[in-house]
Structure formats: C-alpha cells, structure tokens
Amino acid sequence: MGVTKLASEKKAWDPFMKLGLLQRIDRVFSGLFPERRLFLKSDDDTRFIRLRPSTQAGVFGGIALIIAWSIVATSILLIDSIGAGNFREQAIRDQETYQQRLQIMASERDASVKTATAVMASYGAALAEIAVMQERLLAQEVDRLELTSGLDVLQSTLNATLVERSELTNELERAQSENEGSQDAQTVARATTQDMSTIDYLTTALRDTAQERDKIIKDAQAALNQAEELRIEMRLMEERNELIFRQIEEAMNVSIGPLDKMFRASGQDPERIMSTIRQGYAGYGGPLTSMSTRGLAPTENEARAIAILKELDELNLYRLAVEKLPYSHPLQSAHRFTSGYGRRWGRMHYGSDFAAPHGTPIYATADGVVTKSGWASGYGRLIKIKHYFGIETRYAHLSNIRVKVGQKVSRGERIGDMGNTGRSTGTHLHYEIRVNGNAVNPMKYLKAGKNVF
Numbered sequence: 001m002g003v004t005k006l007a008s009e010k011k012a013w014d015p016f017m018k019l020g021l022l023q024r025i026d027r028v029f030s031g032l033f034p035e036r037r038l039f040l041k042s043d044d045d046t047r048f049i050r051l052r053p054s055t056q057a058g059v060f061g062g063i064a065l066i067i068a069w070s071i072v073a074t075s076i077l078l079i080d081s082i083g084a085g086n087f088r089e090q091a092i093r094d095q096e097t098y099q100q101r102l103q104i105m106a107s108e109r110d111a112s113v114k115t116a117t118a119v120m121a122s123y124g125a126a127l128a129e130i131a132v133m134q135e136r137l138l139a140q141e142v143d144r145l146e147l148t149s150g151l152d153v154l155q156s157t158l159n160a161t162l163v164e165r166s167e168l169t170n171e172l173e174r175a176q177s178e179n180e181g182s183q184d185a186q187t188v189a190r191a192t193t194q195d196m197s198t199i200d201y202l203t204t205a206l207r208d209t210a211q212e213r214d215k216i217i218k219d220a221q222a223a224l225n226q227a228e229e230l231r232i233e234m235r236l237m238e239e240r241n242e243l244i245f246r247q248i249e250e251a252m253n254v255s256i257g258p259l260d261k262m263f264r265a266s267g268q269d270p271e272r273i274m275s276t277i278r279q280g281y282a283g284y285g286g287p288l289t290s291m292s293t294r295g296l297a298p299t300e301n302e303a304r305a306i307a308i309l310k311e312l313d314e315l316n317l318y319r320l321a322v323e324k325l326p327y328s329h330p331l332q333s334a335h336r337f338t339s340g341y342g343r344r345w346g347r348m349h350y351g352s353d354f355a356a357p358h359g360t361p362i363y364a365t366a367d368g369v370v371t372k373s374g375w376a377s378g379y380g381r382l383i384k385i386k387h388y389f390g391i392e393t394r395y396a397h398l399s400n401i402r403v404k405v406g407q408k409v410s411r412g413e414r415i416g417d418m419g420n421t422g423r424s425t426g427t428h429l430h431y432e433i434r435v436n437g438n439a440v441n442p443m444k445y446l447k448a449g450k451n452v453f
Contacts, residue, residue, distance in 0.1 A: 022052070022054060025053070025054040025057075026052050026053045026054050027053075028053075029053035029054060029056070029057040030053045032053070032057070033053040033056035033057050033060070034053065035050070035051065035052055035053060036050075036051040036056070037049065037050055037051065038051060077336075080336045081334055081336065092332065094450070095328070102319060105315070108248075109248075109312050109315075112244060112247075112248050112308075113309075113312075115244060116241075116244065116305055116308075119237060119240070119241055119244070120305070122237065123234070123237060123241075126230055126233065126234055126237070129230065130227060130230055130231075130234075133223055133226065133227050133230070134227070136223060137220060137223050137224070137227075140216055140219060140220045140223070141220065143216055144213065144216050144217065144220065147209060147212060147213045147216065148213065155206065248308050262322075262327065262448045262449065263321070263325075263448075265444065265447070265448035268325070268389070272389075321388075323366065323367050323410070323411050324366055324367045324368075324387060324388040324389075324411075325366050325387065325388070325389070325391065325445070326365035326366040326387060326391065326393050326433055326442075326445050327365070327366070327445055327446070327448060327449030328363070328365045328366070328411055328412060328449060329363075329365065329446055329449075330354070330362055330363055330364075330365050330393075330395060330429060330431050331354055331356060331360065331361075331362065331363070331429065332361065332363060332412075333356060333360055333361065334356065335354045335355060335356040335360065335429075336354065336355045336356070337352070337353070337354055338353045338354065338355045338428055339352065339353035340352055340353075340441075340443065341439075341440075341441040341442065341443065342441075350432055350439035351394065351396075351430050351431050351432035351433075351439070351442060352430075352431050352441075352442045352443055352446075353428050353429065353430055353431075354428060354429045354431065355426065355427065355428040355429075356418055356427070356428075356429070357418070357427070358399060358417075358418060358419060358420070358427045359399060359400070359417045359418060359419075360417065360418040360429075361414050361416075361417060361418075362383075362395055362398065362414070362415055362416045362417060362418060362429060363412055363413060363414055363415065364385060364393075364409045364410065364411060364412065364413045364415050365393055365411065365445075366385075366387050366391075366393070366411050367387065367388075367408075367409070367410050367411055368385040368386050368387040368388075368393070368408075368409060369385065369386050369406065369407070369408055369409075370383065370384070370385055370386075370403045370404060370405055370406060370407045370408075370409060370415075371384045371385065371386045371392070371405065372384035372405065373401050373403055373404055373405050373407075374401070375421075375422075376396075376422070377422075378422055378423045379394070379396035379397065379422050379423075379430070380396060380397045380398065380419070380420075380421025380422020380423070380424060381396075381397070381398040381399065381400070381401055381416070381419065381421045381422070382394060382395065382396050382398070382422075383395040383398065383401060383403060383415055383416055385409060385415075389435075390435055390436040390437075391433065391434070391435055392433070392434045392435075392437075393431070393432065393433055393434075394430075394431070394432035394433075394434070395415065395416060395429060395430075395431060396422060396429070396430035396431075396432070397418075397419055397420060397421050397422050397424045397427075397428060397429065397430050398416040398417060398418065398419045398421065398429075399416075399417045399418060399419025399420070399421065399427075400416055400417040400419065401415070401416045402414060402415055402416050402417075403415045403416070433445060
C-alpha cells in the first residue's frame with residue numbers, strides 16, 4: 001500500500017519537476033535569447049507561437065553544430081585534396097626521375113661497352129706488339145751471339161796473324177841482312193806485302209763487325225726499354241679497366257636491386273618473370289661475346305665483361321617487365337583514396353576506390369590487350385585489360401570508355417573517364433587486379449611501384 005502511494009506521488013510530481021527544469025534553463029538563456037512571440041494572422045483569427053529562450057538556444061546550438069561540422073568536413077576534404085595532389089606530383093616527379101635514370105644508365109651502358117671494347121682492342125694490340133718485340137729481341141740475341149762468336153774467331157785469327165807477321169818481319173829482316181839483293185829476298189818481300197794486305201782486311205772486317213755488334217746491342221736495349229714502357233702502359237690499362245668494371249658492377253647492383261625488391265614486394269617471382277620475358281625477347285649479345293669463342297677459356301677481364309653484358313641484358317628485361325606489370329597508378333591527377341581492399345559492409349570489396357572530379361582521365365597501368373569494354377552489372381561501364389603472367393586489371397564505374405575489345409594498350413595510355421555508373425554512391429574509380437582469376441590487393445602493386453617510380 002505504501003509503495004503504491006509513493007509511485008503515484010512520483011508520477012504526479014514528474015511534470016512539475018520537468019517544468020521547473022525548463023524554467024531554470026529559460027532563466028539561464030533569457031539574457032542572450034529573450035522570449036519572443038511569432039504572430040500568425042489570418043482574416044478572422046490571430047495566433048502566435050511562443051519561442052522560449054531554451055528553444056531559441058537549442059535552435060542556435062543546432063545551427064552552430066551544423067556549421068562547425070561543415071567547416072571541419074570541408075577542411076578534411078581540402079587537406080585530402082592537397083595531399084592527393086602532392087602525392088600525384090611526387091609520383092610524376094619520381095616517374096620522370098626513374099625514366100631519366102634509365103636513359104642515363106642506357107647511355108652509360110653504351111659508353112661503357114664502347115670503352116670496354118676499345119680497351120680490349122688496345123689490350124690485344126699491345127699483346128701482339130709485345131709478342132712481335134719479343135720475337136725481334138730473340139732474333140737480335142741470336143745475331144748478337146753469332147757475331148760475338150765470329151768476333152772471337154776473328155780476334156783469334158788476327159792475333160795469330162799478327163804473331164805470324166811479327167815472325168815474318170823478323171825473318172825478312174834477317175834474310176835481307178843475309179841475302180841483300182837476292183831473288184829470295186824479293187820473294188819474301190812480296191809475301192810479306194800480301195800478308196800485310198790480308199791483315200789490313202781482317203782488321204777492317206773486325207772493326208765493322210764490332211760496330212754492327214754495338215748497334216745490335218743498342219737496338220736490343222731500345223727494344224727492352226720499349227717493352228718496359230708497354231708493360232707499364234698495360235698495367236695502367238688494367239687498373240683503368242678494373243675501375244671501369246667496378247663502377248659498372250656497382251651501377252648494376254644499384255639499378256637491379258630495387259627492381260628485384262619491387263617484384264618480390266608485389267608477390268611476383270623475378271626468376272619466373274625474367275624467364276617469360278626472355279622467351280619473348282630472346283638472346284643477348286654485343287661486341288664482347290666473341291671473346292669466349294676463340295677455343296680458349298676467357299680471361300678474368302673477359303669473364304667480367306661477359307657478366308656485365310648479361311646484367312645489362314637482365315636490366316633491359318626488368319625494364320620490359322615493368323612495362324607489362326601494373327605498377328603504375330591509374331590516375332595521374334589529384335584524387336582521394338576512399339576505400340581499400342577487404343570486407344566492407346558485410347561483403348567483400350575486391351579492389352581499391354579513388355575519388356576525383358567527374359570525367360577525370362583513367363590510364364592503363366601496364367601494357368596489355370582489352371578483353372572487356374562495355375556495361376557490366378554492378379560495375380557499370382567497365383574495362384578489363386589482360387596483361388602478362390596471368391594478370392588482369394579492371395576499371396569500373398566509368399562515364400566514358402575510349403578503347404575497344406582486342407585493342408592493344410600501353411602503360412600510361414588513356415582508356416576512359418571517371419564516372420558514377422553501376423552500383424556506385426558517387427563519382428569514383430573502382431580498380432581491381434586479378435592474378436589467374438583471383439583478386440589481390442592493388443595497393444601491393446601501387447606501393448611496390450612507388451618505391452621505384
């Protein structure tokens with residue numbers, strides 16, 4: 001009984017309590033929002049609406065809340081737009097820098113190949129010249145030995161002749177003193193004269209032979225000096241070759257490393273990609289490939305040059321693979337990332353969404369062939385492009401399609417315009433990547449490409 005009475009009294013006092021609360025609120029806001037009456041007059045009646053201070057304060061607070069929310073939302077959209085613009089400009093600058101880097105490396109590669117070819121040609125010519133010089137030195141050494149032996153024989157003969165002449169002279173003088181004016185004395189004198197002529201001839205021949213020997217020794221010394229200069233030049237050439245090879249090898253490591261990392265970051269196997277690309281673009285070669293076809297094992301420098309040529313070929317294959325895999329962004333103008341890959345509103349969202357103004361250009365993200373160009377349920381206007389390695393890209397909700405089925409497109413080629421067709425809540429691009437029919441997160445490829453481009 002007592003509980004029932006208390007409950008009834010509480011119900012009776014509730015309106016009065018609410019009334020007292022409204023009165024207190026009106027007193028608080030009466031200074032800022034005095035009570036007003038809005039009169040509604042008709043032909044036969046006049047009525048008014050009473051606007052309490054609390055009602056006016058509530059309306060003012062609601063309007064202020066809406067204005068504040070609009071300002072905050074506009075600021076967020078503006079900041080996102082500025083950030084997207086900066087991201088796009090940075091992506092364009094990175095792509096231009098990458099292209100310039102590829103061009104510079106291609107020119108450096110050509111210059112390095114030419115330099116290596118010239119150096120190897122000079123190296124071969126120097127080796128041939130040294131071989132010729134060594135043959136000449138050997139021949140001159142043989143001649144010198146022969147001349148030395150001849151000089152020794154002549155010297156012995158001359159000494160013997162001089163001794164014989166001395167004996168003949170003594171004998172002649174003795175004979176002259178014994179047989180003055182006789183026939184035998186005249187015969188001896190004639191013989192002595194003939195011996196003197198022979199001695200003079202031998203002396204002249206010995207002098208000429210000695211001069212020839214000195215000349216041969218001088219030429220041999222000059223050849224030795226020239227060979228030493230060639231050896232020094234070859235050593236300097238080898239040091240220069242080592243520097244060139246080291247610079248080229250470092251450049252190859254710096255260039256191929258990020259590309260290999262990009263492929264692995266997107267879930268691709270670089271070895272499989274290189275094998276597939278090489279089948280379509282078979283072979284590598286150049287002016288240095290003939291070094292290993294002489295029937296002999298290549299030298300260390302020749303092996304390094306061939307390895308560099310292979311790395312250059314691999315770099316070119318990487319460049320071709322980059323063109324054929326979707327690493328670039330489908331938008332090249334200011335945009336916002338609005339939704340990612342994964343579950344959304346209880347359903348699976350198989351791509352990434354990017355918002356931008358209506359009609360924003362859409363670009364192919366890799367080389368490929370158009371397999372779908374038209375309307376698809378839910379997707380609206382849709383473009384499908386088939387790429388290498390079982391990869392397919394999809395571009396949905398377009399307002400305009402600029403390609404046809406069977407058309408070949410290149411990376412960066414404009415294929416359509418952004419729109420709001422199909423099952424869409426606003427203008428945006430729905431971008432998908434599928435590998436062998438299975439959807440993957442497109443941001444893996446876009447982020448991997450961002451590290452290189």
